[in-house]
Amino acid sequence: MTVNQVIEEAGFSPASRISTIGVSEILKIGARAQAMKREGKPVIILGAGEPDFDTPDHVKQAAWDAMQRGETKYTALDGSPALKAAIRDKFARENGVSYELDEITVATGAKQILFNAMMATLNPGDEVVIPMPYWTSYSDIVQICEGKPVLITCDADAGFRLKAEQLEAAITPKTRWVLLNSPSNPSGAAYGAEDYRPLLDVLLKHPHVWLLVDDMYEHIVYDGFEFVTPAQIEPRLKNRTLTVNGVSKAYAMTGWRIGYAGGPRDLIKAMAVVQSQATSCPCSISQAASVAALNGPQDFLKERTASFQRRRDLVVAGLNAIEGLDCRVPEGAFYTYSGCAGMLGKATPSGQRIETDADFCAYLLDHVHVAVVPGSAFGLSPFFRISYATSEAELREALVRIADACAKLV
Known part of the structure; x- marks a missing residue:
């Protein structure tokens, strides 16, 4: 029997990392x-x-202008200097958080940012604390990267928010990350400064635990709710916090596939290694459009x-x-x-x-x-x-x- 016959008879078998x-x-x-x-x-x-809204006209025009200028080549691996500068300015202007350009990364959507972070940091069996309900990809990405999701039930009576005592009980010597999403997909629940404060106090006691915050819905909040991000209200955690965002939801740019994050320089470098062997740089035209989105009118x-x-x-x-x-x-x-x-x-x-x-x-x-x-x-x-x-x-x-x-x- 030939090798090809053996393979055909055996059938396809997926890698164990995705088998479940x-x-x-x-x-x-x-x-x-x-x-x-x-x-x-x-x-x-x-x-x-x-979102059912269209991408703003000035953003589409910026993409067209970039194409006309011939900006259709590869850019820097994890984001063009122009887009990184726009992201840096956005973090400073809207969140009061300061990042250098080499502390910022850009990828093909925020999902790739999450994947890069987990792939770059998780060893087999490392734990990631994830409040439930959670966006479906969080747990699966952790598992693909051979980590262990630690799922914590946050019911409606708690506002679908993680409590400090739950976080404290979930942390072990193998905990690598805590993953928070505000406002949340799927619940719409959001953490104000008073909600974050007890959680951040717990993290201050556990210096081996890093924090990943998904701020994708930052601009979609109601009833005067004041959005904050953890690195903004607890600077002592900034050196172990990855703040993730993107242009998809606020700017109705889901198909443009641009996500970004700010975080510690060494983490950003490690994530770039992962991206270099996956997609390389994000789309050059999408990056030009995202510069216009972040720098342009916000009204x-x-x-x-x-x-x-x-x-x-x-x-x-x-x-x-x-x-x-x-x-x-x-x-x-x-x-x-x-x-x-x-x-x-x-x-x-x-x-x-x-x-x-x-x-x-x-x-x-x-x-x-x-x-x-x-x-x-x-x-x-x-x-x-x-x-x-x-x-x-x-x-x-x-x-x-x-x-x-x-x-x-x-």
Whole structure:
């Protein structure tokens, strides 16, 4: 038997590092919903974490101008000097945190920033503390990098926020990172200075533990909430904090794929090693556009946030009007994370019993053609996430359909 015959007979076997990891549940639900749409079904998709606004015109113009100037070659490995300077100025202007250019890194989206950081720092068995609910990629990235996610339940009564006593109990000699996201995907919960302070006091007692903060939804906060980032309020932790952000959400630039971070110089160098063997530099045109986004007019951010807040209020009120659902008011981002415990144990009109939040979400998609994401995808059940980054007309129709579907459960 030839080598090729042996391989063919044995079949494909994935590497053990990904053998227990699948494609994001969000992407799978979105793909199924899109397929139903192509079949002519009137599906409303409330699963994607993507603003429905367009990229600002001045940002698109900057990309066009860069192409006309011939800026279509490789840039520096982890970000052009111009973009790093814009990021440095952004951190100083908006967050009161000072970074040198070699303390800043740019990658193909914030997800790659997270991957680079974990790959550059984790040894097999190193632990990363992650509050639940969490963005689906956090845990999977840690596992791919041979680390161990330490998942801490943060329920609705706690505002979906990690408490100091939980953090203290979770830290061991093998803890390498604590990962915090504010405002949060999926819950919309945000940490104010008073929420961060007890957590940072715990970290000050454990100098071997580093902090990664995902500030991607920084500009999307409501009701006068004051955004802060940990390196801003506790400078003593700056030398072991990686502050991650990007242009995707605030500037409606998801497809441009630019994420960035500021952190200690040695960490940034190690992350560059990982990136050099993966993607090399981010897209040159996207970088030029991001310079314009960060340096240009910012007034439209408030207008867009006001629009998101109107939609938030619409969705929260609509969900809480449905018996059996319980939706906390989020401080930021563009998601609601609603409890659906009151729906469990009920039966659909066809007699199928709703046992889990995944069952409930499948029922909404199959019977009323509304696509939402179950809390199980984010580590905390029974909940479901709605992205309200879509039109008010669609949100109103979706709420009518969800209410109708819930009323038919017995």
